[in-house]
Amino acid sequence: MLRGAPLVFVLITCVCAQGVDNAPPELDAPPGRLFRLDPVEIGFERVLELEPGKMFTVQTVSMKPPVFEILNFLSDSECDRIRHIALEEGLDNSTVAEDPQTRFTATQGLDETQQVTQDKDDQILRMFEEFDWSQDGLLDAREVRDILPPERNAFMSLRDIHELFADLGIDRNSDGFLDLDEYKVTSEADIRDWMQKKMNSDKTRVTRESKQVWLSQNDAQDVVLRSLRERVIALTRLPRTLIKGSELLQVVKYSVGGHYHAHYDSEDINSDMPCHHSTIDYDEQNDDLFLRKHRLCRYITILYYLNDVDDGGKTAFPLADNETINDDELNENSDTIYDLSHHCKDAKLIVEPVKGKAVMWYNHRLDETGWLGELDMFALHGGCDVHSGTKWIANNWINVDNVREKQEQYQKKLESEVDLEFYDENEMRIEVENEYVKNVNDDVTKSAILNAENADVTRSKLKTEEPRNVHANDEL
Ligand SMILES: [Ca+2]
Ligand SMILES: [Ca+2]
Helix, strand or coil, X not given: CCCXXXXXXXXXXXXXXXXXXXXXXXXXXXXXXXXXXXXXXXXXXXXXXXXXXXXXXXXXXXXXCCEEEECCCCCXXXXXXXXXXXXXXXXXXXXXXXXXXXXXXXXXXXXXXXXXXXXXXXXXXXXXXXXXXXXXXXXXXXXXXXXXXXXXXXXXXXXXXXXXXXXXXXXXXXXXXXXXXXXXXXXXXXXXXXXXXXXXXXXHHECEECEEEEECCCCCCCHHHHHHHHHHHHHHCCCXXXXXXXXXXXXXEECCCCEEEEECCCCCCCCCCCECCCCCCCCHHHHHHHHHCXXXXXXXXXXXXXXCCCEEXXXXXXXCCCCCCCHHHHHHCHHHHHCHHXXXXXXXXXXXXXXXXXXXXXXXXXXXXXXXEEECHHHCEEECCEEECCEEEEEEEEECCCCHHXXXXXXXHXXXXXXXXXXXXXXXXHHHHHHHHHCCCHHHHHHHHHHHHHXXXXXXXXXXXXXXXXXXXXXX
16 A cells, blocks of 8 residues: 555454354444445454364555455465466456447538438437537547447547547547538547557557456355455355355456456446346346346455566556546546546556455445445546456456346346355365375475466366366375
8 A cells, every 4th residue: 555554443253154153243234124234434453253263464544435454364385376276277367348430421421412311310419419518519538438339348538539530530520529511420440540550559548458267166166266255255244145246356467568447346226127137037148148137246346466477567556545536537537537548647546466365345324224225426446457467356246236136147047046156066076175285295386387378378278178187286
């Protein structure tokens, strides 16, 4: 944490993972309310027993949103093991949610001399008026940025938009705005090509530059992944089925230049779209499409650093503990606030990546009934550029539907399902992995990871190969 921490108060409490009833009364959430760790004040430390006999120090580093750091939440060998599993599974390029809507004319090469039908003209005018937020009859750089084709993971500053105007010659009278006639003849295909070229030549113009894989933590999975989940249940003090019904563990690898510009992990609850996680007719085959029609409902984020980064790779919260959030100020300073490739150091809270450290924060406030409330606008955050080395992190998102009945219904369904269905096919693997953990030798694990990285592993091994291939240290 890069911030002058005030006096540190240490409160020794015992929250026993196996006996939540023993916890001090001030930490209990009344029935039907979501538990929320009280940040108390910046620098505040509480020592919690999250595993029998094992104490963890949870330090408050921000009040708005409540952000906590826990050093050594994962041991070195646990970090190595998770990276190892991620490599075995194979990492894919990370993406951001796509929006297929067309905002510019789809007809390439359309110009003023061509006849457009009245219908088409009306439609273009309606779109133009919709996009012209300030209703001045012109689209300024900010208004244009809002309607850029968004599906290419692009991150464009206002300066980039002016460059786009100039390169494509679409701002014909060079006044810095697009009027209706200029907008009409602007081709979306040309903009896409321009954006792609820009992103190819400058990685900081990509919203998210990393690789990732999703790992299940169900009862049949690796013992390290399962015990991590137990620790999360003890830390968040939320019902077991709520944690089990949350998203898979996401493991992310950033190489040099890798980053994720400032964003929110969750979404506005005042939306017509249902939550993604608790929708029961989930269509796995069409995940991308499905996600477009649903929203992310993530009460908590817990981020783990799985290695030490040589240089860079900090986690930044540009607005943490800001006095207020003012939309005009946000718009005015958007290039500074969101662009973590160039403005990491300007963030209000910067968390250093340290192997084994966990950072936990609440993305939502609670409403008056103690249930999931408004998105906390202060929870804006992202990953700054890695300058040297690689950065490995993992994310656990704890999902809660703001419609209480839907969350309850979802958990009830989970309770009725037996999590042991995978045991048969994986029984052998579990035995082998338990053995692996007993014998774990950091040097061997590290060299296995190094070899796998050098081979640029993208195969899916755990799913297809015999359990004995999961690790290479039988001879130990
Ligand atoms: Ca305007
Ligand atoms: Ca113009």
